[in-house]
Amino acid sequence: MNVADAVLKRRSIRSYQDKPVTDADLEAIISAGRWAPNAGEYKMSVIRNKDLIARINERTLDAMRNSGNEFLMGRAALPGYLPLYGAPVIILLSGPKEMAITQLNCGVSVQNMLLQATELGLGSVFLRSPSYALNAPANAALSAEAGIPEGYQMECGIAIGYTDDETKFARMEREPRGVVAYID
Numbered sequence: 001m002n003v004a005d006a007v008l009k010r011r012s013i014r015s016y017q018d019k020p021v022t023d024a025d026l027e028a029i030i031s032a033g034r035w036a037p038n039a040g041e042y043k044m045s046v047i048r049n050k051d052l053i054a055r056i057n058e059r060t061l062d063a064m065r066n067s068g069n070e071f072l073m074g075r076a077a078l079p080g081y082l083p084l085y086g087a088p089v090i091i092l093l094s095g096p097k098e099m100a101i102t103q104l105n106c107g108v109s110v111q112n113m114l115l116q117a118t119e120l121g122l123g124s125v126f127l128r129s130p131s132y133a134l135n136a137p138a139n140a141a142l143s144a145e146a147g148i149p150e151g152y153q154m155e156c157g158i159a160i161g162y163t164d165d166e167t168k169f170a171r172m173e174r175e176p177r178g179v180v181a182y183i184d
């Protein structure tokens, strides 16, 4: 698969099979993330522990329900909604709190991983929602358990696994986003 194919084929997957991702595939995805453009330190927490994933899922759902944000509360209220979608692997990216550029370092790394997962035939989705739970002072212990260092904040992440139902919680029509202006 070439890059253009992966860009078009990638879509957000929100339902996963209970089937592990191979170590070789996971290593390839992590490596793709680490080869992304970068302008500062960040950390990847690669989480496969089912119990920890379940607890992050639960706290994220709780944070979404209590966010006061109409979109997040609406998603959390959908029957059967799991913010981590039952994925067998999640990778959470974090970086220094005081560095505004942390968001970009983490975001570009996740995008590389999404494309690599697509090439490998795996489903994936960009995750911001766990940050609502893990960056809250009340969840400091859980955040530490998830490998997020003191002074860091979780910016974004990726859920990875074999696709179960690509229509679940999905927008089926994909379209190019953003506005383009050619200034010649």
Ligand SMILES: Cc1cc2nc3c(=O)[nH]c(=O)nc-3n(C[C@H](O)[C@H](O)[C@H](O)COP(=O)(O)O)c2cc1C
Pocket (backbone or CB within 6 Å): 010, 011, 012, 013, 014, 125, 126, 127, 128, 129, 130, 171, 174
């Ligand atoms: C900054 C950012 C944050 C996102 N956070 C989430 C998230 O927490 N949960 C989720 O299911 N999707 C999340 N997404 C995925 C978008 O909802 C998705 O990319 C968008 O709806 C377009 O659909 P597509 O990825 O299938 O093309 C996020 C995407 C971006 C760029």
